[in-house]
Amino acid sequence: MSSSNLVTNSCFLPEIKKRLVDEIDARLDPLAENLQELFTLEEADSNEFLMRCYMESLRFEPPVPQTTSTTFTQDVELCGFNIRKGDPLMLNIEQLHHDPTQWQRHEEYLPDRWDTSNPLSKKPDGGQRHAYAFAPFVGGRRVCVGKTFAELAVKFTLPLIFYHMDFSFKEEAHKITKPKYVIGLKGCPVIVLKKENRREIK
Numbered sequence: 675m676s677s678s679n680l681v682t683n684s685c686f687l688p689e690i691k692k693r694l695v696d697e698i699d700a701r702l703d704p705l706a707e708n709l710q711e712l713f714t715l716e717e718a719d720s721n722e723f724l725m726r727c728y729m730e731s732l733r734f735e736p737p738v739p740q741t742t743s744t745t746f747t748q749d750v751e752l753c754g755f756n757i758r759k760g761d762p763l764m765l766n767i768e769q770l771h772h773d774p775t776q777w778q779r780h781e782e783y784l785p786d787r788w789d790t791s792n793p794l795s796k797k798p799d800g801g802q803r804h805a806y807a808f809a810p811f812v813g814g815r816r817v818c819v820g821k822t823f824a825e826l827a828v829k830f831t832l833p834l835i836f837y838h839m840d841f842s843f844k845e846e847a848h849k850i851t852k853p854k855y856v857i858g859l860k861g862c863p864v865i866v867l868k869k870e871n872r873r874e875i876k
């Protein structure tokens with residue numbers, strides 16, 4: 675889901691897609707003779723802009739928008755709230771990622787906020803973001819066990835996908851209006867993309 679979100683978000687923003695594709699083409703063109711062997715982990719690790727888009731896709735629409743419930747084994751006071759032992763507690767990751775005190779222009783998809791030299795990487799007041807302002811995999815003992823796998827899958831598969839294919843919206847209306855992202859039982863909105871081959875897949 676993080677990969678499909680990234681591909682879809684790039685379709686909404688042609689300038690982002692161009693930067694992504696330019697980075698990937700520059701990386702993979704010299705390896706095109708034998709991508710299977712030459713596209714190594716070191717090469718996959720070097721697509722900086724792709725990783726910024728990945729982080730921003732995880733922030734913007736976290737694939738797991740809220741956690742399952744957890745409980746404390748004793749009464750706890752947390753940020754002024756009294757939570758009783760046994761009370762169910764769920765973390766709303768989506769809301770965390772849109773906290774206007776932590777994120778500038780939080781409703782915009784801005785991969786450059788992950789460039790630490792960019793002013794957008796700071797909080798609106800210019801300070802450093804809280805370490806848990808971004809927690810798509812949560813953390814601690816209950817951290818997602820697939821975190822590293824998911825990251826590796828993005829680093830390896832997305833460059834190969836973008837190198838060989840281009841995507842656009844099947845429904846014209848989606849170019850202008852993104853279906854609203856909803857959390858709950860109604861399910862996620864579906865955006866259908868068409869693909870065109872950019873290169874022959876060897």
Ligand code: HEM
Nearest residue numbers: 676737738741742810811812816817818819820821823824
């Ligand atoms: C971008 C992709 C992914 C995201 C954003 C993600 C996010 C999360 C989150 C937020 C949790 C905590 C849920 C909770 O405590 O209620 C979790 C747990 C978990 N994830 Fe992922 N996940 C991703 C990919 C994967 C993959 C690829 C695997 C397996 C190959 C995986 C396996 C698990 C497992 C087994 C847990 C339960 C861990 C536990 O409770 O101890 N995840 N994930």
